[in-house]
Every structure is written in C-alpha cells, then in structure tokens.
Amino acid sequence: xxxxxxxxxxxxxxxxxxxxxxxxxxxxxxxxxxxxxxxxxxxxxxxxxxxxxxxxxxxxxxxxxxxxxxxxxxxxxxxxxxxxxxxxxxxxxxxxxxxxxxxxxxxxxxxxxxxxxxxxxxxxxxxxxxxxxxxxxxxxxxxxxxxxxxxxxxxxxxxxxxxxxxxxxxxxxxxxxxxxxxxxxxxxxxxxxxxxxxxxxxxxxxxxxxxxxxxxxxxxxxxxxxxxxxxxxxxxxxxxxxxxxxxxxxxxxxxxxxxxxxxxxxxxxxxxxxxxxxxxxxxxxxxxxxx
Numbered sequence: 093x094x095x096x097x098x099x100x101x102x103x104x105x106x107x108x109x110x111x112x113x114x115x116x117x118x119x120x121x122x123x124x125x126x127x128x129x130x131x132x133x134x135x136x137x138x139x140x141x142x143x144x145x146x147x148x149x150x151x152x153x154x155x156x157x158x159x160x161x162x163x164x165x166x167x168x169x170x171x172x173x174x175x176x177x178x179x180x181x182x183x184x185x186x187x188x189x190x191x192x193x194x195x196x197x198x199x200x201x202x203x204x205x206x207x208x209x210x211x212x213x214x215x216x217x218x219x220x221x222x223x224x225x226x227x228x229x230x231x232x233x234x235x236x237x238x239x240x241x242x243x244x245x246x247x248x249x250x251x252x253x254x255x256x257x258x259x260x261x262x263x264x265x266x267x268x269x270x271x272x273x274x275x276x277x278x279x280x281x282x283x284x285x286x287x288x289x290x291x292x293x294x295x296x297x298x299x300x301x302x303x304x305x306x307x308x309x310x311x312x313x314x315x316x317x318x319x320x321x322x323x324x325x326x327x328x329x330x331x332x333x334x335x336x337x338x339x340x341x342x343x344x345x346x347x348x349x350x351x352x353x354x355x356x357x358x359x360x361x362x363x364x365x366x367x368x369x370x371x372x373x374x375x376x377x378x379x380x381x382x383x
Contacts, residue, residue: 098132098133099169100130100131100132100133101131101132101133101135101167101168101266101267101299102129102130102131102154102165102166102167102168102267102299102301103129103130103164103165103166104127104128104129104130104150104154104163104164104165104166105128105163105164105165105166106126106127106128106162106163106164107124107126107127107128107150107153107160107162107163107164107165108122108124108125108126108127108160108161108162108163109122109123109124109146109149109150109153109158109159109160109161109323110122110123110159110161111123111159120161122323123146123149123158123323124146124149124150124153124323124324125323125324126163126324127150127163127324127325128325129150129318129325129328131267131299131300131301132299132315133266133297133299134293134297134298134299135299135300135315135316136293136299136300136301136302136313136314136315136316137300137301137302137314137315137316137317137318138302138304138309138310138311138313138314138316138317138318138331139151139301139302139303139304139310139317139318139320140303140304140305140306140307140310140317140318140319140320140346141305141319141320141321141346142305142321142346143305145320145321145322145323146320146322146323146324147303147305147320148271148272148303149323150303150320151189151269151271151301151303153165154167154172154187154269154301155187155189155269156172156175156180156183160173160174167183167186167187167267168186168266181214184211184214184215184263185215185263185264185265186263186265186266186267187265187266187267187268187269188260188261188263188265188267188268188269189260189268189269189270189271190253190256190257190260190268190269190270190271190273191256191271191272191273192271192272192273192275192276193276194249194252194253194255194256194276195244195245195249195252197256198244198252198255198256198259199244200243200244200245201243202243202244203240203241203242203243204230204235204239204240204241204242204243204244204255205223205226205239205240205241207244207255207259208225208226208229208230208240208255208258208259208262209222209223209225209226210259211259211262211263212225212226212262212263215263225262226240226262227240229258229259229261229262230258232258232261232292232295233254233255233257233258233261233288233292234254234288235251235254235255235258239251239255248281249276249277249278249281250277250281250284250285253273253274253276253277253285254285254288256273257273257285257288257289257292261292261296261298264296265298266298266299267298267299267300267301268298268299268300268301269300269301269303270289270300270301270302270303271303272303272304272305273285273289273302274286274304274309275304275305275306282309286309286312286313289302289313290313300313302314307335307343307346307347308335310331310335311331311332311335311336314331315330315331316328316329316330316331316334317329317330317331317334317335319334319338319340319342319343319346321340321342326340326342326343327339327340327342327343335347
C-alpha cells in the first residue's frame with residue numbers, strides 16, 4: 093500500500109493523559125506517556141495492543157473524550173488538544189468515529205434513515221438534500237435502499253456495522269477513528285467489512301486510525317502500525333515489517349499469540365511464544381539480581 097507524502101493530517105506530539113485518582117491525595121493514574129504519532133492524508137495507522145494498553149484512550153483523546161494532560165494534538169494544522177464543545181461540533185465534519193459494538197452505537201428506536209440523517213441535520217442540511225445523501229450513503233456501504241425505513245435490530249451484526257460506517261461517512265470526514273470496529277464480528281464478516289473500509293478509502297481518500305488487538309487485522313488494512321504497551325508506544329513502522337518481523341519482544345508475543353489455521357504452525361507458535369516468555373522471565377530475574 094502506498095502512502096501520501098504531504099504534510100500529516102494528524103500529529104500527536106508527546107501526548108500525556110492522566111486521570112485523577114479516586115483515593116485521597118493519591119497520584120493521578122497515567123494512562124498515556126509521551127505518545128508520538130502522525131497520520132497522513134489517505135493513510136491508515138494501525139494501533140495495536142492488548143486490553144489495557146492505552147490504545148482506546150489515545151483514540152478518545154483525539155476525539156476530545158479523554159483529558160490531555162500534556163503534549164499536543166494537531167489536526168489539519170490546528171491545535172485541538174483542548175478544543176471547546178463548540179469547536180468539537182465544527183470538527184465533527186472532518187473527524188468521526190466508528191465504535192466496536194455496532195448495535196449499542198446505534199439508537200435502537202430510530203429508523204436507519206433517521207440515524208444517518210441526524211448528523212446532516214445538525215450541520216444544517218435541508219431535509220431533501222439529507223434524504224438524497226442518505227441514499228448515497230446506503231449505496232456506498234452496500235446496503236439496500238429499503239434499509240432507510242428499518243430499525244437496527246432488523247439487521248445482522250455486519251450490516252449494523254455498515255450502518256455505523258455510513259453514519260461516520262455522512263459528513264465526508266478527513267479522518268475516522270475506528271475503535272475495534274470488527275472485533276465483535278465473525279471472521280467472514282470481518283473480512284467483508286475490512287474490504288469495505290479499504291474500498292471507501294480508495295474512493296474518498298479518508299484517513300483511518302484503526303485500533304485493534306489483532307495484528308492480522310491491522311496488517312490487512314494499515315499502511316503503518318504503532319504498537320502500544322502499558323500506555324507507551326514500543327514499536328512503530330511499516331505494517332508489513334512490524335506485523336511480520338517485529339523487533340520489540342512485546343510485539344513478538346502479540347504475533348505469536350495470533351491464531352493460524354494450520355494446526356502444526358499453531359503448535360509451533362505456542363512453543364515459540366512459551367520459549368520467548370521464558371527467556372524474558374529469565375532476563376528479568378537476572379536484571380533483578382544484578383540490581
């Protein structure tokens with residue numbers, strides 16, 4: 093996959109995110125430490141790590157849903173680190189999100205047409221133009237035109253995620269934060285939704301921050317990959333290199349933990365992962381003795 097060489101669309105520079113402790117006089121909990129990433133126009137950065145690594149917090153900070161304690165987030169040349177609610181409403185035209193659960197992210201009481209028209213109405217689009225745009229969106233994500241009058245519960249998980257993607261595309265954004273958007277889907281549906289993301293990027297030039305715990309998923313969709321561990325980025329580089337020949341031990345463990353369809357290869361991966369963990373354990377013990 094080729095990447096753009098123009099100025100980055102998104103730049104995160106030495107970002108720190110801390111949450112106040114609930115205990116009296118206790119230090120704040122630091123969720124992210126000195127995060128540095130960039131995303132180019134038309135580029136996908138895959139952000140991978142286990143649960144609790146901080147990857148979702150980074151996405152939330154970019155969206156204004158997590159506090160920025162230090163550092164800077166710049167989007168399209170503007171500092172959005174501490175954007176006001178009014179500023180965020182303007183930003184929503186260019187910065188959107190697709191969440192993990194396609195059902196809970198959609199209002200179950202609204203028909204699909206109303207769900208897709210809502211962001212258009214907020215931005216002042218007239219009803220006739222909004223209706224035309226909704227039909228375009230349904231076609232873009234491969235859903236039938238009669239979906240406009242149906243409720244979310246009438247669709248499968250993959251179809252609901254297509255609705256969520258259509259909603260994110262409604263205002264023709266420049267960047268979409270995708271927070272584990274396929275992890276709740278079965279493997280065959282995952283593949284179709286990932287192909288949809290790729291086709292939409294090819295057609296529109298939209299950029300993605302694609303958050304996932306699965307190296308195989310980010311390999312399929314990303315230009316570059318950043319690996320998070322305990323609130324820090326431990327490895328970053330081209331997707332084909334990071335996901336096939338990683339340098340950092342944590343990324344190596346993630347790779348070996350990914351399942352493969354071949355039983356013999358899977359058994360070999362388990363053995364390699366066990367040896368890697370044992371080697372790292374011994375190194376830690378030796379470092380403790382030397383200290």
